[in-house]
Amino acid sequence: DAKTTQPPSMDCAEGRAANLPCNHSTISGNEYVYWYRQIHSQGPQYIIHGLKNNETNEMASLIITEDRKSSTLILPHATLRDTAVYYCIVRGPYNQGGKLIFGQGTELSVKP
Amino acid sequence: GAVVSQHPSWVICKSGTSVKIECRSLDFQATTMFWYRQFPKQSLMLMATSNEGSKATYEQGVEKDKFLINHASLTLSTLTVTSAHPEDSSFYICSAALGGYSGNTIYFGEGSWLTVV
Numbered sequence: 007d008a009k010t011t012q013p014p015s016m017d018c019a020e021g022r023a024a025n026l027p028c029n030h031s032t033i034s035g036n037e038y039v040y041w042y043r044q045i046h047s048q049g050p051q052y053i054i055h056g057l058k059n060n061e062t063n064e065m066a067s068l069i070i071t072e073d074r075k076s077s078t079l080i081l082p083h084a085t086l087r088d089t090a091v092y093y094c095i096v097r098g099p100y101n102q103g104g105k106l107i108f109g110q111g112t113e114l115s116v117k118p
Numbered sequence: 119g120a121v122v123s124q125h126p127s128w129v130i131c132k133s134g135t136s137v138k139i140e141c142r143s144l145d146f147q148a149t150t151m152f153w154y155r156q157f158p159k160q161s162l163m164l165m166a167t168s169n170e171g172s173k174a175t176y177e178q179g180v181e182k183d184k185f186l187i188n189h190a191s192l193t194l195s196t197l198t199v200t201s202a203h204p205e206d207s208s209f210y211i212c213s214a215a216l217g218g219y220s221g222n223t224i225y226f227g228e229g230s231w232l233t234v235v
Contacts (some may be wrong), residue, residue, distance in 0.1 A: 038221050048228060050162070050226045055221070057221060060189075099220075100221075101221035104150065105152065
């Protein structure tokens with residue numbers, strides 16, 4: 007499974023955009039990038055996923071570079087409730103189970 | 119989004135007993151479900167992949183006779199921790215895949231806290 011690299015922690019001011027980077031240089035052509043977040047003592051919350059095109063939903067935007075070796079999750083207007091650990095995951099091939107293997111993630115702190 | 123529910127949310131059991139945790143997809147059918155465990159201040163660790171109607175596939179190092187997984191229907195998977203010991207105390211989380219295709223969305227349950235005393 008392709009590995010991802012994320013900064014261990016980031017700060018963001020409330021109301022500003024939070025840009026969370028992720029490197030996945032060994033990603034294969036048919037592997038998707040998924041983003042989840044986990045607030046303490048809760049199950050991970052799905053945010054967004056994509057293959058090669060940029061994606062946007064009500065929660066966030068996902069920007070994937072053209073070579074697909076990195077991506078950025080954008081929370082357009084961060085609030086205090088967005089404080090969480092954010093996980094960028096390259097999902098394993100579907101024909102091999104399509105597993106999500108979690109790394110250490112980025113601990114995002116949104117400050118007033 | 120789709121809802122995945124776990125029960126119980128927390129459970130305390132005596133050492134040597136078995137405990138069952140249920141994972142249900144409430145508003146969709148899930149061909150594949152996944153089970154994770156998480157220790158404090160650590161990331162989630164995948165334990166096994168569960169496919170409806172077939173045997174679960176366990177990750178390396180996970181004892182299949184200790185962690186019994188059953189996926190009898192498209193909306194229910196169960197994890198049974200057999201002969202539980204204090205070191206099995208952990209946060210157990212399940213997830214379910216919406217749709218049987220590459221690039222489908224996977225939703226997680228709220229998690230179940232197990233304390234073995």
